Structures are given as structure tokens and as C-alpha cells.
Amino acid sequence: MNQTHNKKDVIIVGTGIAGSLIAKLLSDHVFDAAKGKMIHRADAGKSDSIKEISILMYEAGLEAGLELDSVSSMTTYNEYIRTFYREEAKVPNSPYPNLKQAPSPNVLDMEHIVQPFPDKKGYLVQFGPMPFASDAIRVGGGTTLHWLGTTPRMLPNDFKLTEKYGITIHKPDSKEKTPINWPIDYEELRPYYEMAEFEIGVSGDVSRQEYPIDENMEKYYGNYVFPMEEIPQSYMDHKIIEGLKGTSVKLSSGEIPLMMVPSPQGRNSIPNPKYGKTRIIKAEPKESGYKLVLDSSEKEEYKALGSVWNPYMGERCEGNASCVPICPVQAKYNALKTLKKALYKLNDHENLKRNPYMQIQAQSVVYRLSVDQNDKDKISKVHLRRYTSKEKTDFIEESIDTSDAIVILAANAFENPKILLNSPYTTQNGVKTAANSSDQVGRNLMDHMVMLTWGLFPEPVYPYRGPGSTTNISSFRDGNFRGEFSAWISPLDNWGWGWPAFSPGSDVAYFISEENLFGAELRETLTNRLSKQVLFHFEIEQLPNPNNRVTINDQYMDVLGIPRPVIHYELTEYEMKAMEQAKHASDQMFKRLGIKDFTKYTAADMNSVMYNGVRYSYNGAGHIVGTHRMGSTAEDSVTNSYCKAWDHPNLYIVGAGNMTTLGTSNPTLTLSAFTIRSVESILADLEIQLKK
């Protein structure tokens, strides 16, 4: 057993966006012992009373992925790109190392589930009845390496589905119903959205946003502009907007006018002169605790931040059209950019220098926490297994004392509950597992159902270019129909039929084998076919459901002897009816635009339902959400609104798992906002800890 001796103030498990944000914000602050307060290092003079915060991060992925100096990071990232070029199935995880010692859920491992037998292929153990369809990657920087980068905020009603639409869900294993409101609302989160949009670097135009909400845009955004100008909409978008502008579609709930909106995204574009100077996120002391503010007193103009190996590479999107799974120039945000700011600070000569108070230990898989019941149920130890290389599965058993440290689990919404459920401790009332007095850990697993429809536009629209999506139809993101069926967001997808139909490879195969075309005729036919492909996308909200859950079972372990996530998962009529309505909307839009519909859903599809006698198929959105929800009381949630566990005074659990409901937005921006907000509480805890 290996014990580390240097005293760490904070342990962070996971170097994805949540972990990196916390690491960066904490490392930007120091403790002024004279004042007894945490202050931003820009305001700290050089004095003996200044104490640095010592942070240790654990990452299950390879060490190479965390070497962020120019040369190494470029070399490693180029390796990812070249791997991507060689992979036959260019799925989201394809560029990144597939590790036996830290396996990641991969869409390629999904199989039809024949109950009662689970699908055990790959990492997840899926009991179904519906396969959970999304993936994640355990690597330095986390899943932001392969995310698309779309960053809509949640809408105000998303936080209060019970209050607004009367939606309630069951308590675990009970007939009793319980509300699903968040402990905070949109207005409270708004300043943190601005901080997240600054840190990620969001491009968009506030004045062009239009949502089906009660509030007007001035109230929703306030006096605000995004840091960078809008990512240009695609030629295809313009053609579709031309045909749909000013029209509506009819759903079972009534007429809904179509609003086509350019999508804000975390992708570099022209810095917005109106945004002005760059910012810093700074903690200001209140009577008790801290408040983070987005301070704009810096002298430098805001500039887009490019790649981690060269800030001038990737200063603008270059149209690689491969955001998922990898942006070759890092114009798309990934968490390594934030992590690097934690690892490297400016020295006096304004050069970057490695921060000696930030340590990352890679190839380290945390699997259990120890709870000390004699010390307020503190997390007293973090247990991990460290593997030595990609090839070998032998490992070193390690643990670190954390009684005087703050422990932050930021390993994603599968790994966090896995670790917690694997941390039993005996109490007077029997065996409990960490942070789970509410019995909510692992429950309420949610994803977006991505239902795709596709067809041929009457004239060429030149898809397969640009970011994955530059425009979305926002009309269905909220409305009274939510009492009956899910809301959804409808991005227009720029990459042809690639996702549902494996184009263009499948088109090439079809015209060669089925129609025996060759030469100029083959070329023209393919040109005609491929340049007219359009893809419509309906990203449907899933409600929390206590039966949709991640558990562990010692029958199913990985090569390090750590439990694999065991999933139970299904859809309800709420989501299925939305699919039916979405298809209606699609049919109407296709008809109006003259799109020849090629959508086909078959029983062979991995995720497919029958509803009212009609088949609908869908894909996962890559959103793993809800498994350690935040709430107002310890009875029905795992953490409070600051992501602090109710059950343990020194434990935070952060990530998409905290989300009480999913709404219709990609979760990354929202999770970033409340993760940033959680730092206020962490700083308050650190103040107490450092004063001792």
C-alpha cells in the first residue's frame, strides 16, 4: 500500500470539464492567512502570509494525454488524429485510446437485449429493456475531446417541470410521487452561465436568439453579448430557413410557429468587439462565504484561445467538419485548455511556468472512498489502482488520506455513482454506501433521445461541411405540451446522412453493387445524391425515472477488479409520444421544403420503440445525466445546489450527474455553470480548513 505524504488540500477525481474548471478556479486563488480569507492571486501581493492551495488530480486515462507542454501535447493529439484517420467506424471514441484498465462506454458495444440476459459486450452491463445509447471517454480532458460543442443554456421552465407542468415521478421503489424541481432556478444560474461561456469561449449572437419562453430575450440574457461573434450559419441552413421562415407546424397540442436560430457554440470565431476586455473569475468575500464574479478590469482585449500546443493554431474554426470525434486544430473547446491554465501560471516575466502546487497523477483509477464515522462521516481515504502502462494490466494499490482535505468526484455520471456505490460503511442502521442516504445515487439516469430524419433536398445544399450544426429550430423546447410529452430541440445537421445511414460509404456501395454504375455516370449520380443530403435531428428530453439507474454487481468487474456499471434503462410514453409528434413535425417540414424522405426505422435498429403501431428509432446524444442529482433536501437528493454531498462534510460530487432534469440543451454548458458556482462553497470550506 502506497501512501502519499505531501499534504493536499483538495483531491479531484477526473480531469474532464468539471474537474478542470474547479482546478483552475481554485488554483487562481490563494489563502491570505493574515486576513483569514481566500483571495484571487492577482490581488495577492508577495507576502509570507500567503498560502497556496495544494491540489492533486487523479485521471484514469493515460499519462501522455495529460502532458500539456507544447511539444508533447501536439504529438499526443496528432496521434489521436492519425488514429481517427485509420479507424473504420468513426464513432465518437474512435481517436482515443481504448483502455482495458479504464474502459469507456462505446456505442459499438451495444447489442439488442434479450431479457433477462444482459448485454455484457464492452464496458457497460446492460439489463435494459432498452440499451443505454450514449458513450463517454476516459482520457485527459474527458468527453469534451469528442463533444460537438453546442452550448445552449437551459430554459427557465426546465428547472421547474413540476411547478409548471405538474410532472412528478415516483420515489425509489414506492408508489409515492415526488416533485422534480431544481433547488436553484435559471435566474440564479445566469451569472454562472456567463462565466462558463467566457471560460469555454462561446460564439453566438444574443440578438438573434429566440426561444418559446414566457420571458423576453432582454430578461433572459440581460445586457450581455457572447465573447465571440456567431459561427456563420451553413449554406444548407440558409436554404432551409428560406423555405420554413414564417411558417408553423401542427402538433397534437396545436400550431407551433417555427423559429430557426443560429446555435451558440464553444468554437472559436471572431472576438466580439462589444465584449471588450478579457475577464477573470474572481471570488469576493461575503458576510459568510464567497461570491464569484466575472471581473472585467483586465487591460487586454478578449482573444480566442487556440490549441494547447500553440495558442495561434485554432483561433478560428477552419471547417474540418469532424468536431465529433476530434477537432484537429482545437478551435473547438476542450477541457485541456482549462486544465492547462491550472497547470501553468504566469511568472514575473509573463512566461508560463509549471504550477508546483498542482499535481496530476494519471493512469490512476479511483474505485472507493472510506468513511470515518468517528469523524463526522468525513471521507477519510480515497482508494485507487494505478496501472503502469497501456499494455499491462498489473497495478499498484494506493490510497490517500483525505480527512483534512476536500474530495471532489468529477469522473462523469457513470463513474461517480460507481465509486459511491462501491464505498460501503457500517452504521447503527446497517450498511450504507457513501452519499446515499437518499437512495438516489445511480438513479435517474437520463439521456436525450436523438431521433433523426433524413432526405434529399430539391437542389444541392453541399453538406459535409462546417461544424456539425450551426442552426437549430427552438420552437419545441418549451410549451404547454410538456404536460403530455417531451420537449425537444431540433438542430439542423450539416453532415449529410453520415450518422443514420453511414453515408457517403453506404451510397458508394449502393450505387456500385445495386445499380452497377461506373465511370462518369457513377460520379454524377453520387454528386447529385450526396450534395442534396439533409439531416433533421430531434433531441428529445427524457424525464428522470428512479428505475433508470446505474448500479454495481460483483459479478461484473473490469480487469483491475473494479465494478463495471450495471444499467437498467427504459423509455416511457412521455418520450415515445414526443417521437410521434416529432415525426409529424418532420413530415410537415419535409413536405413544405420539397424534401424527398428517406427516413427508415427498422427492427434491426439498436434503439427502437413501437408506439401506436408505428416504429421510431433513435440514437444516444452522448449525454449521461442525473445519477447524483442535486436537490433541496437530503431525503430526495445526493447533493445540495453547490454539489456538496449531504452526507459527508468534505465531499463534492460534480458533473452532469447533478442535473435534476435534462431539459433540451446539451448538458455541458449547464454543468459548467453550476460547477463554477460550487467553487463558492469549496472556497468557504477551504477557508475553514486552512485556518486550522
Next chain:
Amino acid sequence: MNIINKILNVDDYYFDVFMSISEALAGFTVNELQSTGLAETYYTYVLKSLEAATFVEFLTVSKNILENSSGEEELKKAIQSEIIGNAGMNEIAGKVITMWYLGTWEGSYINDLSYQEGLVWNLMHSHPPGAKQPGYKSWNIKPVNSNL
């Protein structure tokens, strides 16, 4: 009339045949095929992947068609009847076209570079995702280098 192009720096008549039949099957000129930089690589790879006799047969059939066709139309007809019309030849032809279009042989990439050199992206006025990027805002308008 012999419409087989002599390829510079490669002293193998069958390579010339391979390139000329590829031109006729894929619908891209020899010059465009050469621009992938993988012509010789592909030829060598096919040689390795097929039974020698099978490939020789395919090349011989192709050579005869090319040497004896007096123009585009005749060539097309000859290909239709002798290659497409023959199950075995048709299969090879399909694989060769797929190789030029996608950079794959039986589903796998031939080498590190073949993904990027797939011609399917050229014909739709686009580029292989993750490579040959056309620059900021290029997706906002029609592709600049297509003859549109």
C-alpha cells in the same frame, strides 16, 4: 486506338492499364487519380490482395478493352459487357472503384493516407472530415473551388 496513358517513372505496362481502367471505372482522369499520391500504393496493394491469376485476368480484359476501343462510347459499352456483365470482373471493378472513392479495400483503410485521399469527397465538393479543411466561413457559401 490505344488510349492507355504512359505513366511517368513507373516501368510497368500493366500499371498503365490499371490507371487507365481506373479512370474509366471511377470517372476521374488519370491526372486526378495521380493527385492522390497513392496510385502506385494502390496498385501494389491490389496485387497483394487478389489472387495473381485473378488480377492478371482483370488487367488483361481491361487491356483488351482499352486497346480496342476507339472512343468513349465504345469503351463504355465494352466495360458494360465484359466487366460489369461478368460476375467475377464486376466484383473486382467494384472493389477498385471503392478503393479510389473511399481509400478502403474490403472495409479497411489501405494505409495511413488513404482516408484523406478518398475521391468521394472531391466529387461532392467537400473534403474528408478532419482533413483538407477549407477554412473559416467556407461552409456559409457554395464551395469555392467547384465549378458552380
Next chain:
Amino acid sequence: MRQKLINKTAQPQETLLTAGRMAARSAVVTEAVSLPSLLFDSTLSKEDWMEGLKHHSKTLTNLLLTNQIKEFNAYLQSQFGSGVSELKKGLIEIDYKPILQDLLQTAILIEHSTIPPYLTALYSIKDGTNALASQIIRSVAVEEMLHLIMVCNVLNAIDIQPSVNKQENYPTYPMKLPMNVDFYVGLETFSSNSIATFIAIESPGKPLVKAPKYDHDTDTSALYTQRASVQENNFWTLENMKGFIMENVHTIGEYYDVLFFYIVIFQIIAYYKEHGQLPANFEELNTGGIFTGNPAKQIRPEQYYGSGGKLHSVEALVGVIAVFEEIKGQGEGADDSIFDVDPSQFEEGAELAHYFRFKEVFHEHFYLGGNYEPFMDENGMMPVTTPPTGKDLPVDWNEAYPMKPNPKLEDYIKNKELYAQGAEFNKTYKRLLDAIQSAVEGNQRELEKSIMYMYALKEQAVNLMKQPLDAQNNAGPTFEYINL
């Protein structure tokens, strides 16, 4: 947060030779004429004029291009303080526009002429190899474009329409830069030879990298008016001004130095024309004068990206200073010592000037991590020619297409398709230049189009380089003028 570019180490405040000290020096042996004399004395000999030009261009430029405004004002006082006794009508009536147009268009040509060679070398590197060398050449090429655009800004500020897309604006290869150099610039594949050429292009003017506040080498003897010849001479002709350059200018940086001096001269004269007296300080020199251009034609900072350079718009002399400082700072290392031998400066984020980056590729080592003590003098300075001895920089010279040097479209005449391919490349290049031309005529958004042509150019260039031309060589891009 943006990484800071270039580290400027804190320099101890050096006392400079003040105007007073200059005046105090006894004029025993006088060598240089005074500035007013240089400008207005019609009885000057050609030799005196050239000597005066050498002296004052160095002095004035050294002061203004290192932002020593106070010292410049002192210098100006000492030169103009006593007023001007002789007024040369000829000089006042001189039309500066054609002269500056010629000289600034030459600057454009200089910047333009380096871009195809950089791009050719860059594109000749086979995909997946030489990533570091690729990065370096790419960022240099992008910065040269920055320079080109900024010189256009200077022209527009002086109300002269820049031209970049006409046949006469095209560099033809191989070529010599229009100054006193003995190397040729051409279209060559990536090789130690082409890198050596790039090193020569970016060569610094000074042997040591230093931060001189005042040029100690220049003779600062007292200044006077000399009557050495009886002829009425006006040397301020384009011919003479260019002649001076061809004789005395050895580097691109020096070209900008002299060009800057010429601009200041005309600004002084314009000021005199407007106010009837000579400017007394920088603030006066920085108002009005020749800067009558439409500000709406300026290309603005947020339109540029892709390298550490900063794009400056120009509306007055101070804008020209910013532009020229930027160009010189990027190329060879600012006088204010970018290149400091303390290795910790070369941590992340510190950018080297192009010259040093090319040397890193050439010698296949980084500067970071090397020990330069053996080369340092007592002030911590070292010769700019010192090779890097730090970490390995892996370079594989073989992984480049064997392109024929300086190919021409007519080389492809025997191959119809190759010829068409080559012509297509040149058409894309023409469209790129047309887009830039449109942008500097006031349609700034056209710059976005030029970016797209830039990217399209790469693929077409690489496709040409994959085509065998003859037994030894492949074809390549020719960058020649073509009608669309």
C-alpha cells in the same frame, strides 16, 4: 487568458546622449550635415547628401522605432530649433505620392515575394511528417501575410490605393529582393537549402541582439550646414532614394528603416507646407500631414488571426511606427532584445522571431535547453548567428515531395491535364489576390474569401506536387499571373 507573446526583459534605464550633450561635443571633425541641410540645402554634394541620409535615417529611425519620443523631441529640437534659413521650393512642391507609392509597393512586393516560397516549402512536406517544422513555416507564412496587409494599411492611410493583384505585382522566381543582397529567393521543396534561404531573408540587421536606446556606433558630432558645392541640387528624387537603398540596405528590416525615414521626411515637409514652420516635437509631427486617407479602408485587428502578430490600423505617423515595429519585431527580433539568453524565457508562450525559428529547423535543435555561456559577452549578449544547442527538433528532410525548383506553367505544356491543373492553381491564386485587393479597396469582408482561397490553394498545390514531371522531379505550383 491569452499567452503573452514576447518577453521584454526589464532593461536598466540607460542614460542617453541628450541633445545638450550632443551640442556640447566640439565640432572639430564634422562628418554629417544637419537635417534641415539635408532637406533644404540645394548646394549639397551628392556624397554629403548620402552621408547625411545614412546618418539621419539611422538616428531618427532608431529613436522612433523604439518609442523614444522624448529623445526624438530632443533630437528634433537640436536639428530644427534654430529654424531654417534656406527654403527649397522644389522640395516643398515635391509630389510625395508617386515616390511613396513606389517605395511602399516595393515593400508589398518584398512581403509578397516571400509568401509563395514559404507556402511551397510548407506544402511540400508530406502529410503526417515534420510536424514541428511545418508549424514554424506555417506561422511565418501567416505573419508575412499580416505584414502585407499592414503595408496596404499604410498606403491607404496616405490615400494611395494599394495594388496586389496586377501582373506587375507578381514576384517572379527566382528573384533577388530589391536591395543589396546576393541570394535568390525561389520556389523550392522543403530542404536544408530552402530553409537556409529563409534564414537569409529574415536575417537581422544587427550582429548582436541588443537594446540600444541610442545608436552608440553612429557618430554624434555636432551638426552644421555645409557648403561644399556650388551646384543647385535636389537629390530627393525616386531614383536617388532608391539608389541609396540598393547601395546601403542589406536586410528587409533595414529597408523598412529607410522607408520609414522617407515617410517621416515627407511628413515633415507636409507639416511645413501646412503650418509654415517645421514641427517642434513628435505630437506635431503626428497630426495631419500626408495621412489623408479614408479610415474606412483600414483593415482592422479583429480580422487577423493565426499567429502571434498584431494587426495595426494606420491613421497617423504613430500607426506607421506600430506597423513597422511589428514587422521588424516579427522578422528579426526587435531591438528591445526578444532574444534573451536566459533559457527560462523560452518556456511556453515565448515566441521567437522567424530568423531564430528557421535556425532551429535548420540545425534540428531548439534553443530551449542549450547552454550559450561560451558565446555570451559581458552584457549577456550573443551573436545572432549562434546556433541552437537545446532539445532535439526532429526533422526528416526526405519526407518532402521532389518538386522541380521554380517550375513554370510552360513546363507542363506536354501534359494537357497537368497544364490545366497548374493553370487552375494559378487561377485560385489570382482569386485570392483579387479578394485581398477588394478588401484593401474598402470591402474588408472580402478578406474572409481570401482565407477560403488560401485553404483551397493548399490542396491544389499538394496535388500538383504529387504529379511526376520527369525522371527526377515532380510538378508543383507556379504562382504565375493568369487571367481568369
